[in-house]
Amino acid sequence: MEYQNTQTTAHTNIAFIKYWGKKDAQLNLPCTDSLSLTLDGYFTTTTSKFISDNEDQIWLNGQRAPVGFFKRTQKFLDLCRQLNHCKQKIQIITTNHVPTAAGLASSASGFAALAGSLNKLFQMHLSRAQLSCLARRGSGSAARSIYGGWVWWQQGSSDQTSLAVPIDEHPQLPICLLSVVFNDQPKKISSTQGMERARTTSPFYSCWPHIVANDLSAMKKAIATADLQQIGQIAENNCLAMHALNWSARPAFSYFTDATWKLINLLQQWRQELQLVAYATVDAGPNVKIITQKNQVQQIQARVQHSFPEAQTTILYPGSGIQ
Amino acid sequence: MEYQNTQTTAHTNIAFIKYWGKKDAQLNLPCTDSLSLTLDGYFTTTTSKFISDNEDQIWLNGQRAPVGFFKRTQKFLDLCRQLNHCKQKIQIITTNHVPTAAGLASSASGFAALAGSLNKLFQMHLSRAQLSCLARRGSGSAARSIYGGWVWWQQGSSDQTSLAVPIDEHPQLPICLLSVVFNDQPKKISSTQGMERARTTSPFYSCWPHIVANDLSAMKKAIATADLQQIGQIAENNCLAMHALNWSARPAFSYFTDATWKLINLLQQWRQELQLVAYATVDAGPNVKIITQKNQVQQIQARVQHSFPEAQTTILYPGSGIQ
Incomplete structure (x- = not known):
């Protein structure tokens, strides 16, 4: 396998039209569309690589991830392994530049960055639309952090159709x-x-x-x-x-x-x-x-x-x- | 005119199904039905008599009523004078046994007692149903204080049909x-x-x-x-x-x-x-x-x-x- 740089950075977002209610909890299909603004300044950076260990290794901000974070991340790794017919263990190194004091959720940037990194690792060659679907499986609002600026998450009716689209990635208004x-x-x-x-x-x-x-x-x-x-x-x-x-x-x-x-x-x-x-x-x-x-x-x-x-x-x- | 005892006492009530919204503000017609329990202990007692002054006289708890109370009460007196083709001024003596610390509105018991007293003063011989309509004109929730126990205010569609009816005036449940x-x-x-x-x-x-x-x-x-x-x-x-x-x-x-x-x-x-x-x-x-x-x-x-x-x-x- 060729050497890959799997590093991916994704920013947080804030919903201006809220996402509140799932019609399918397993697939994270929302009951409504939503609309957000992606923010500068706060982001998550994630790299991934295959390892020959018996266990996935997940690092968060330089330390072994706490159990809740580990389990939620591992579930997402399992999904990607399944999609790629792969059983190899993975090392994730993730850094959240989202201080608690900023009052922002890190799951949106977190799963967007993770999806982006795993797309590179597995060489899935997903489009941004497909990446939005994949990130959604980790956390609904992560579907929106794939794009910059104003982003519209269309609820869709299936795993393939519930995804975000950019409305204006570079807003000019102040x-x-x-x-x-x-x-x-x-x-x-x-x-x-x-x-x-x-x-x-x-x-x-x-x-x-x-x-x-x-x-x-x-x-x-x-x-x-x-x-x-x-x-x-x-x-x-x-x-x-x-x-x-x-x-x-x-x-x-x-x-x-x-x-x-x-x-x-x-x-x-x-x-x-x-x-x-x-x-x-x-x-x-x-x-x-x-x-x-x-x-x-x-x-x-x-x-x-x-x-x-x-x-x-x-x-x-x-x-x-x-x- | 024969001597009359116009003294009337009415109790407060608490809505268990709330009244929130008027379809006719002038007639106090509500957008929905509501349901209340009339309470013991807190009540308003009101007497009324005709006077030969140039102004109505309104006493609240032993003092001249404050301007807001005066105006709202006088508006109700005007309504009753109009219904009875009468122009005579009236003295109202009202006592609210509803301490602020009880957290109860006194307008329900207040307008129910006032309607009851004026019914006697004008010898209107209103039924309780008609009295409920009249009290409603002063304050919506007063329509319910005509009856004891469980009371259902039917929204109706006109001045004559928006009135309370008793469901159970003597509830046996503890x-x-x-x-x-x-x-x-x-x-x-x-x-x-x-x-x-x-x-x-x-x-x-x-x-x-x-x-x-x-x-x-x-x-x-x-x-x-x-x-x-x-x-x-x-x-x-x-x-x-x-x-x-x-x-x-x-x-x-x-x-x-x-x-x-x-x-x-x-x-x-x-x-x-x-x-x-x-x-x-x-x-x-x-x-x-x-x-x-x-x-x-x-x-x-x-x-x-x-x-x-x-x-x-x-x-x-x-x-x-x-x-």
């Missing part, structure tokens, strides 16, 4: 995000558990696909016209609708704390009184990402730090797809 | 409620404002009438079979669905605080681990009413006081209709 981390404790209900409880028990879930379809259509128009306020407003609305599914689930649960609500209310106030562009999006935890524009982000960061002296804030820009 | 007040500050968004914003902006509102119809049908069965756990579970689910409308409204708002969520989660835990009967219902504020049974309420009160030493707790029992 968008940026301010991540506000109140609390970096592990969440009590994982996003997988949370979305499944919402899907199966919220009496509003039947409305959710219609909401996503409407929001997605409006968001595509807003992206095409570079209308940052519309992008922010649609994203905030969509995020709150997603969380309303959790609040109406049975039993009910909430990822929000008082700080989350306080900041959301402050943003409403700053938009009205100060004409700032500042909208919230929140994932499976209490932390907020503020959608804003480059020439306002420092003012907003200062205001946030004033209201939440304990919070950690990070400015995030659009980023590129896997390399 | 139900009681524990009111838990974290915060007696006035709410920032009134229930009238809140329900209107939810109705007009929540993308889930179109689901709400279906949810109420299902919950109402299940609740009637649970009442008929005296199944306290079912009653509690349906009420808690319905309440959280109502609040999810607010969380998904545009702009979003929430009446809950961290304490509200903490107590709701504790109740879930106590049900699972201690087999206690304890379910939450929450109206337009952060405070919780716990639905429980008589032989467990003291244990639950002690547990609540232990977790929330600052909270004020009050035990509430089913009560009777207007007298």
